[in-house]
Amino acid sequence: MENELRQKAKELLESGQVKQVIGYEDGSTAFKSTPCFASSPEDADRLVWNPTCVNNLAVYLPSAVKQGKVAVAVKPCDGRSVVELIKEHQINRDDVVTMVVPCPGVLNPDALADIDPKTIKNIEWKGDGISVTTDSGEISIPREKAFLDKCLSCTLTDPAVTNIKLGDSPERSPLKDKDAAIAEYEKMSVDERRVFWAKEFTKCIRCYACRQACPACYCKECFVDKNGQVWALKSTDPEANWFFHMTRAMHLAGRCIGCGECERSCPMGIPLTLIGRTLEKDVEEMFGSGAGQDPDALPILGSFDLTKDPDPCPE
Amino acid sequence: MEAKVIAKSDIGAWMKGLADKCDVIAPVKDGDVSAFKKIEDFGTLSIDLPTPTVKGLREQFTPETETLFEYKLTGQQAELTSDTAAQKDRLIFGVRACDAAALKYTDAVNANCEPKDALYFAKRKQTTLVGVCCTTPAWSCFCTEIGDFLANPIMMDLYLTDIGDKYYAEALTPKGETLIGASQFQAATDADKQAAESAKQKVIAALPSPIDHAEKGKDFDWDDPMFTKLAEKCLACGACTFLCPTCHCFDIQECAQGSKGSRYRCWDTCQFEKFTLMGHGHNPRPSKNERTRQRVFHKFKYSPERYGILGCVGCGRCITACPVNIDIQRVVHKLEADK
Numbered sequence: 157m158e159n160e161l162r163q164k165a166k167e168l169l170e171s172g173q174v175k176q177v178i179g180y181e182d183g184s185t186a187f188k189s190t191p192c193f194a195s196s197p198e199d200a201d202r203l204v205w206n207p208t209c210v211n212n213l214a215v216y217l218p219s220a221v222k223q224g225k226v227a228v229a230v231k232p233c234d235g236r237s238v239v240e241l242i243k244e245h246q247i248n249r250d251d252v253v254t255m256v257v258p259c260p261g262v263l264n265p266d267a268l269a270d271i272d273p274k275t276i277k278n279i280e281w282k283g284d285g286i287s288v289t290t291d292s293g294e295i296s297i298p299r300e301k302a303f304l305d306k307c308l309s310c311t312l313t314d315p316a317v318t319n320i321k322l323g324d325s326p327e328r329s330p331l332k333d334k335d336a337a338i339a340e341y342e343k344m345s346v347d348e349r350r351v352f353w354a355k356e357f358t359k360c361i362r363c364y365a366c367r368q369a370c371p372a373c374y375c376k377e378c379f380v381d382k383n384g385q386v387w388a389l390k391s392t393d394p395e396a397n398w399f400f401h402m403t404r405a406m407h408l409a410g411r412c413i414g415c416g417e418c419e420r421s422c423p424m425g426i427p428l429t430l431i432g433r434t435l436e437k438d439v440e441e442m443f444g445s446g447a448g449q450d451p452d453a454l455p456i457l458g459s460f461d462l463t464k465d466p467d468p469c470p471e
Numbered sequence: 472m473e474a475k476v477i478a479k480s481d482i483g484a485w486m487k488g489l490a491d492k493c494d495v496i497a498p499v500k501d502g503d504v505s506a507f508k509k510i511e512d513f514g515t516l517s518i519d520l521p522t523p524t525v526k527g528l529r530e531q532f533t534p535e536t537e538t539l540f541e542y543k544l545t546g547q548q549a550e551l552t553s554d555t556a557a558q559k560d561r562l563i564f565g566v567r568a569c570d571a572a573a574l575k576y577t578d579a580v581n582a583n584c585e586p587k588d589a590l591y592f593a594k595r596k597q598t599t600l601v602g603v604c605c606t607t608p609a610w611s612c613f614c615t616e617i618g619d620f621l622a623n624p625i626m627m628d629l630y631l632t633d634i635g636d637k638y639y640a641e642a643l644t645p646k647g648e649t650l651i652g653a654s655q656f657q658a659a660t661d662a663d664k665q666a667a668e669s670a671k672q673k674v675i676a677a678l679p680s681p682i683d684h685a686e687k688g689k690d691f692d693w694d695d696p697m698f699t700k701l702a703e704k705c706l707a708c709g710a711c712t713f714l715c716p717t718c719h720c721f722d723i724q725e726c727a728q729g730s731k732g733s734r735y736r737c738w739d740t741c742q743f744e745k746f747t748l749m750g751h752g753h754n755p756r757p758s759k760n761e762r763t764r765q766r767v768f769h770k771f772k773y774s775p776e777r778y779g780i781l782g783c784v785g786c787g788r789c790i791t792a793c794p795v796n797i798d799i800q801r802v803v804h805k806l807e808a809d810k
Contacts, residue, residue: 184790184798185610191704191795211795215706273610274677359504361526361535361713361738368708369794381745390724390737391536421794423525423710425503 157258158205160322161229164255165200168227174253175224178216180209186276187268191216205229207263207279207286207302212415214238214371218246227253231262232325233306235315236413236448237371242317243451244411244458246374249317256314258323260284261303271295284328300331306416306429309334317451338433357397359424362390366418366428367404372411379403405431410439410456413448473648474641474659474667476634481655486564487513488653493599494561496531498524507531507563520565521607527570527716527786531563532577532594536737539590539723544730562599569612569784571602571627572620573716579778580719599646600627603638604667605674611787613800615678618784622671632667639667684783684803685775690810691768697805702759704795705742711789711797712740712766717774717782720746741765763797771803 165177181192181202189208193216194200213228214237220226230238238254241247260281268276271290278289285302288295300308309332314321333339344352364380367373380388380400388403389396412432419428440446443456477485486495495510497518504525510518540553578595581588602624605612614621624630628647631638639659642648712718722739726732739746742763747756756762774782783799790798 183796184801188796190797193700193703216703359501363709363713363740364743365706365708365710365792365794368706381743383745386724389726390722391726391735392737393536417794421706421708421710423714423792425525 157323158203161205161255161257162200162203164320164322165194165203165227166197168253169194169197169200173225174227176220177203177227177229177255178213178220179203179229180205180211180213183208185273186278187263187265187273193220203229205257207261207281209257210262210304210420212237212369212371212417214241215369215417217241217252217371218374221247221251225251225253227255227320229255229257230315231257231259232312232315233259233310233413233415234371235317236312237415238317239315239448239451240372240411240413241374243453244455249451252317253319254315254317255320255322256318258325259307259310260326260328261299261307261310264302264304264307267297267302304416305332305337306414308332309336316449335433335437338430338437341430341434353398353401354394356426357401358394359426360392360397360401361424362392362397362400363423365421365423366426369417369421370408371415371417372408372413373404379407401428401431405435407457408432409435410443410445411447412436472642472644473651474639474664475651475656476637476659476663477631477640477651477656478637480636482518482638483513485653485655486510486562488655489562489650492560494559495564496561497564498522507565509561518565520603523567523609523612523786523788524570525788525792526714527573527788528563528566529573529577529716529718531598532574532591533719533721533736533738536735537590539734539736541733542731558594558597560597560599562601564601564603566600566602566627567605567786568602568620568624568627568630569614569617569786570716571600572614572618572625572784573786574626576717576774576778576780576782576784577719578626579780583778599629599650601629601631601650602627604630604632604671606633606670608674608678609787609791611790611798611800612785613679613787614785615675616680616682616785616800617684617781619681620784621675621678632670634663634666634670637663639663639670641667682807684771684807685779685781687807687810688768688771688775688781691772691806692810693764695764695806695809697802697809698760698764701763701797701802705759705763705797706795707742707744707759707762708794709738709740709742710792710794711799712742713738714788714792716784716786716788717770741769767799767802767806770799771806 168174177194179192180189181204183190187208189204191211191213192202212234214234235254235256242249275291280287284299285297309330311330388399414432416429422428439456489495496507497510498505499508500519505519505522506524540551543550581591628644629650630641640651642651720739721736723736725734748754770782
């Protein structure tokens, strides 16, 4: 697969069809990969595709397309972000070549908890799960432990903007319900949820890793960064943190594709995907449309249909 | 200075005794992350020592948000109040050698101006630090490349080394000597001393060899093409700098609510675009190229030039936290090779 990806990337770069290919390359340790920006056919040899390729590379597209046409390697989930960016006119459909890589699931770092990280030499897909090569031999980790939660419930097929399909994702029945993670949360009363989030948001240090890693957070100036007219306090007291996260959540309503980059990037371990999924579920129920599906659809927050709106403005 | 031993089972009782005189702060697990918290219940003491705290000691001396003063307006009269009330003395237990070493740097920064940072130094003065030698360094740790403070700790009062069912306790300051005067501490034998020494050497052997980064940093290439590469992938968040024990930059903000309000400072970072945006609109670090360079140059070039100390202690937090795997150790090695 990796070879096919490299080959395709080379062709695109050699023929001048694209200015650069965004993919993954080996990171500073065997259990991490890092985004790769290949701009020459030689660069394409560095591209890798393995379970450590967790990042959603769509986050780079709005700035990358300014330098010319870009090819991007996406998992079926990340491809939804490309759809959203096109739908929201942040990139032109013609400026991006979407290369969809078949994805059995990507690495849940917790899967490596019992392995001395310094002994890890390689991680690859094997059988249903992954195989970790260490100094003292090979360790197989089954699917339910190896992959991120989102992968265990994944039923996604190729995104609507697929240009190049690099093989088929393995056909598997999901191990978990998509909403298993929010089922417990939804049992909480409003007051309990308030207590829950108050505690979680106390941890926030306002590093904005959640926002920066999010392909849907592309505003040129975030409301919280405005310093002429202050919309939100920069202080980390619980109310200010609450205000930041909730405002960001509302801005993402109907636009979050659930890639989980916010939560993965959060150094403080705040379960941010709970917010995204809860809100997305509401949007799906109320407006019957999910994020990242149809690049020609109107954005939920950018459209209004009096005949469909369940809660019309009071007369 | 003197060294003694304390049984691990006596740590709780010892801390409980200290808590009568001061707040006792130690790393505890909070969900998935480990953080320094005030210990209230010494009965079910569950101190998390193996995992490094997500944040170092920075928030203990410069909180994320710190009120500078509050004001209240009555007609034309303004009344200013500042929170100068002395906080309780405190003891921080379970400090890592790297995090303590970072205080040498932040002390130098905060003393290198007039007026000196009073809020910072008030907290420094009221704090006693009890360090613990690492037994299980994280994959990203490289402190031994920066300095020898794991074996020869600095900036703390007492240093504990795990030697089985007890800790070998070295007093490093008069405050530390007073601490080991407590009844839970017993005289150390030569065997204890040797056990501590070999425990330290075992950890050090698993970590990288020393490198004279301060010397090598002098020749860093301002135009090194690597920064363009880093800038491409950097997401411009502040995870690296906010978790860094030596990063110390802050923003000053106002919060006005009708006739009252406050001025506070909160953490800021050179990785944010607006950090260097000036009032008239010019930004001397307009792109991520300049900003990624600033982080590395400040720590490995400017700091040795200005204070004679590296601005990095090799704690590895920025490496584990970076969502795109920008690894400062690799970056610095590359810069040193490129010069």
